[in-house]
Amino acid sequence: MTRPDDALSTLSVALGERSYPIHIGPGLLGDPQWLTPHLAGRQVMVVTNETVAPLYLERLKAGLPEELTVRELVLPDGEATKTLASVERIWDALLEAGFNRRCTLVALGGGVIGDMVGFAAACYQRGVAFIQVPTTLLSQVDSSVGGKTGVNHPRGKNMIGAFWQPRAVLIDTDTLSTLPPRELSAGLAEVIKYGLIRDANFLTWLEANMTALRGLEAAALTRAIERSCSLKAEIVAEDETEQGVRALLNLGHTFGHAIETHQGYGRWLHGEAVGTGMLMAAELSRRLGWLGAAEVRRTRALLEAAALPLEAPADMTADDFLSLMRLDKKNLDGRLRLILLEALGRACVHDGTPAERLAALLEDFPRR
């Protein structure tokens, strides 16, 4: 039986009283039935950015009942704006509107907006409700789910933040029609991540469907979003605050965050840096004797098919990598903790990588 193209699906992030739904499908934005049940009270602040506002803000507002007090805040675009100063603008707007503890923040946009709005909600009057309405592939498959919120610091990525879960995640797959190809590829990096860490069958499916995904074919995109969200929801339900298994979602991120920070936030997209970082992790796993050369070639081919960069930045030395990687939040007691691959579809946390093996990888890994 084939699934109709306009079918909606709902997943759940199981966190007891704080459990929430992830609704996935086309046409969700303007339809009041999805947003309204999750509002905490009558005050709603929609936060978005200058790129997304002209595309989707009116559509979202059309789905809100008239009797609500609705305010909007349109922030500048870009990873470089993921700062405490931008979050202060959200708090200023809430105070200026006289919003109280029963207000709801709605994050309409990609992961930058989602992370900042979630953090603003976590702190405003010690915590108010928020809803994620992700509009990039990356935010639909990853950042909108799981409650990691926060901002960057000039010295390190996502260094300031809080765990704060949304009330709901509303994924309108129609929004992907306006996404630039480079952003689509960045999102595919996090999709590939799920296959690499936890689902070898999904990885095989991605290999067979990469052309359809890059061609924005609705059925393929929906399946990739559903599988990604389902894997993430499972992990978050098991380990909300990253005491154990959740760290696997960081595959490629120790290298990737170092690239993003070194290059100045925004020159490399998060997904691009993570894609290259995953290849670095796969190659290190091979050098430690866990992966075979053929498995690294498979990983590289899939990243290449997703049009992701396969080389590290030319101006980044091994020492640049190491000094930034030492700041990573996963490290404990001065030991670097890396997510490595024991097989395609199975990842582990490793804190015993010999320093000389890591240094050699960082020296040898191709640059462009």
Ligand SMILES: NC(=O)c1ccc[n+]([C@@H]2O[C@H](COP(=O)([O-])OP(=O)(O)OC[C@H]3O[C@@H](n4cnc5c(N)ncnc54)[C@H](O)[C@@H]3O)[C@@H](O)[C@H]2O)c1
């Ligand atoms: N909290 C988490 O668990 C988590 C997970 C992964 C990534 N992140 C964070 O997410 C951020 C990256 O998110 P991102 O890739 O969505 O980047 P982004 O938010 O910068 O969005 C990418 C670009 O696409 C534009 N855009 C958004 N929706 C669009 C649409 N439908 N059509 C056209 N353009 C659109 C945005 O304005 C922006 O220019 C990073 O800061 C990363 O650290 C967080």
Ligand SMILES: O=C(O)C(=O)C[C@@H](O)[C@H](O)[C@H](O)COP(=O)(O)O
């Ligand atoms: O949800 C998680 O857990 C992740 O690690 C998902 C990552 O894709 C995401 O980039 C996250 O923001 C990284 O978090 P950090 O704690 O390494 O900053």
Ligand SMILES: [Zn+2]
């Ligand atoms: Zn990520």
